[in-house]
Amino acid sequence: MPLNENVILLDIEGTITSISFVKDTLFPYVSTVLEDYIEKHWNDESFQQDLELLRAQAVIDSNVEGFVPISSGNDHNAKKSVINNVLWQMKYDKKTTALKQLQGHIWKDGYESGLLKGHLYEDVLPVLNKLTDLGKKIYTYSSGSTEAQEYLFQYSMYGDVSSIFSKYFDTKMGPKGSETSYINIANEINVNCSDILFLTDVVAEAEAAIKAGCNSILLARPGNAPLDFEKSSKFRIIKTLDELLKIQ
Numbered sequence: 001m002p003l004n005e006n007v008i009l010l011d012i013e014g015t016i017t018s019i020s021f022v023k024d025t026l027f028p029y030v031s032t033v034l035e036d037y038i039e040k041h042w043n044d045e046s047f048q049q050d051l052e053l054l055r056a057q058a059v060i061d062s063n064v065e066g067f068v069p070i071s072s073g074n075d076h077n078a079k080k081s082v083i084n085n086v087l088w089q090m091k092y093d094k095k096t097t098a099l100k101q102l103q104g105h106i107w108k109d110g111y112e113s114g115l116l117k118g119h120l121y122e123d124v125l126p127v128l129n130k131l132t133d134l135g136k137k138i139y140t141y142s143s144g145s146t147e148a149q150e151y152l153f154q155y156s157m158y159g160d161v162s163s164i165f166s167k168y169f170d171t172k173m174g175p176k177g178s179e180t181s182y183i184n185i186a187n188e189i190n191v192n193c194s195d196i197l198f199l200t201d202v203v204a205e206a207e208a209a210i211k212a213g214c215n216s217i218l219l220a221r222p223g224n225a226p227l228d229f230e231k232s233s234k235f236r237i238i239k240t241l242d243e244l245l246k247i248q
């Protein structure tokens with residue numbers, strides 16, 4: 001079966017980057033520096049925009065069990081409540097645009113100081129370069145903000161590899177489990193869904209992409225959650241991106 005699609009759309013965590021890098025390095029970095037970051041950046045325009053999103057998300061979340069509210073104002077209690085709300089969202093690995101935007105801004109310092117280096121599996125760059133040579137366009141779609149994605153690639157363990165990617169997409173296109181999000185991405189890049197191959201480690205995301213009319217392949221990387229046998233049985237499952245070149 002040839003690789004017919006011209007657009008390769010990649011999930012990041014669990015697909016081209018290890019889940020361990022995200023859960024054991026990126027997320028703990030945020031938890032560690034969060035208090036200092038908020039103290040230092042509270043009055044910055046960029047943080048005030050992040051705060052506006054966090055407050056809007058808090059209104060949406062207010063009925064969720066265990067919800068941690070954000071106090072109004074700019075005093076110590078307000079700052080403490082923001083920290084506690086962010087830690088609560090992170091505890092449940094919430095994929096809200098508000099949390100993801102703030103995390104991206106916090107990781108920027110870590111990447112620029114050299115403390116963070118974006119992880120990529122070793123097969124990723126050689127295969128993406130070959131696919132690019134074959135005329136394929138490479139895009140990413142992650143719950144991580146587009147800025148967070150760009151930092152990961154600019155400051156990757158292989159140096160700045162951001163030029164391989166035509167564009168990054170995040171939850172501003174919609175949640176990854178919703179078919180509409182894939183239609184939005186297709187519209188953004190002016191192609192039919194049938195011209196997109198979406199690679200992911202999450203069956204629900206693959207199913208949403210298929211419903212939208214895209215093709216989808218599942219990644220089974222070491223350290224990923226085991227794939228549900230029945231639900232994943234209708235998909236091709238690959239262990240590394242090398243297998244994409246074999247279906248040329």
Ligand SMILES: CSCCC(=O)C(=O)COP(=O)(O)O
Pocket residue numbers: 011012013014022026095100103141142143144145148149152176
């Ligand atoms: C762009 S790196 C940060 C990844 C992240 O925050 C995340 O939630 C991972 O989500 P993905 O959609 O890439 O599985």
Ligand SMILES: [Mg+2]
Pocket residue numbers: 011012013014015200201202
């Ligand atoms: Mg993933």
